[in-house]
Amino acid sequence: MLQTMIESNGLTKRLGGRTIVSDITFTCRPGTVTGFLGPNGAGKTTTMRMLCGLSDPDAGSSTILGVPFRELPNPGRRVGILLDASAQHAGRRGEEVLTLSALTIGADPGKVPELLDRVGLPKRAARQRLKAYSLGMRQRLGLASALIGDPEVLILDEPANGLDPEGMRWMRELLRDFADRGGTVLLSSHLLHEVEAVADQLVIIGGGKIVAAGTRDELLAGAGTLVRAAADHGDDRLSRALGDAGLTIHAHPDGGFIVEAEPDDVGRAALAGGVALSRLGPSESAGLEQLFFDLTSGAADAPDVPAADLQETAR
């Protein structure tokens, strides 16, 4: 059995002398969901297009199921791909889009109604032309199109775009289930909370480079402690107490602080300052969010970059 279903090996793409993505290396194993995270324009789509053979890398290589994508004899039956849900003919009916894919790859077109049902597109919508589809409906149709060949690998670019919260939850369950049955999923997103709950592994990309990669817990290790003062004591007193203890703190947008220390030390500092707490614990997703923001917001937050360079970047 293959241990590496998707492998990106130093993928690099330049466009007009500018490097769009540089040295992207990661692997995806069977039975896992990999979240490919980064702000818009970080290079997620460019990387995925190279993985799917739509675009030639300037350096590096990639394999799907052990071979370069273009060498798969019938890729539609092994890899389900959704790169851009809007890239469909506006004058075609939803069910016809799936029938075309099925006919091309030799899957059973008789499965189309069942599949439409599985992605939550009602019969009436299936008969409609795509012009009338919302982005969320197109995403569902795109996912159905990716699934029609009964693939082992799914590569999905921003599949949650345009989905409502209920739709997002449905998709997470579908992908989790796909992976639990042995499949491999690579999905990209610019929103951490979309993938955090479902991904076994996160690959975070910023400015065309991988800035962090690992499991959620690995990334969270050292992400700090979230602490909040009781309402009548206030964050000001807390911040003073933590400062007195020599701890480094970051204000959290929802109130309280993320402290670069273990919960034990933070608790002692609060006790020493006589501040009552309403919350104290590992920062969890709040910390991951902070980390994601720090990692991807680029050089502006890095203290070791000279001011002149910052001006250069700003321009």
Place this chain on the structure above:
Amino acid sequence: MSTTAYAPPAPGGLSRDTRPGLGRLVRVELRKMYDTRAGFWLLLAAVALAALAAGLTALTGHDDSRNFANALNNSTQAINFLVPVVGILLVTSEWSQRTAQVTFTLVPQRARVLVSKIGASVALALAAFVLTFLLSAAFTAIGGKSFGSVGAWHLDGGIVAQLALFDLISMLIGVGLGAAILLSAPAIVASFVLPVGVSLVLELIPGLDHVASWIGQGEALSPLSDHALSGTEWGRVVTATLLWCALPMAIGVVRFVKGEVR
């Protein structure tokens, strides 16, 4: 082996490691031509135009021109007006509507996709010709009752073959132009404007007017529908086809296979 049980292919389907054959891809390309609203109406318009031309020829006009040969000739010329547009859209609608990226992820060998599109266009051109043939026969049969002239059904086999060839060349000119330009609207405009423009320029420049009969699209190809061609005229068909079909097709192959799909 993977731990997951994957469904075996359906009857008539393909396994995970069987490359989709060209016959299958051609059938899919043909289906793409009529399964969109625009494609469906374009094909219907082409049929209507052919029927109108055949009908007008066989049912109205002078008695001596109301025959099968004229009906076939006129309806072929009428459908040839739209046939290149069908050829263009066969290639460009995938780029304009961005479905090419879906097609290319299912069939990464882009040259195979282009070959299957050319195959579909040849099938459509032949179908168009059979259709004009049947329409012309039907209208001649109807019109024949009212005038019953001798020789109403006389047909020269050579001319029939030339008309079919004319249909095919018109279609391939469209496919080539479509592949070279890759955008629907500019390609359609070019298919109507370029032939007229080139002829006009050749006519206006002194000493070049004899070149027009060799490379002008209308000048070199329209004799196909008129009379049995002489050797020289066949030569002109070849030169014009090279310029209007082979050249854009060569550019198109490169753009189609190497172009970045958005």
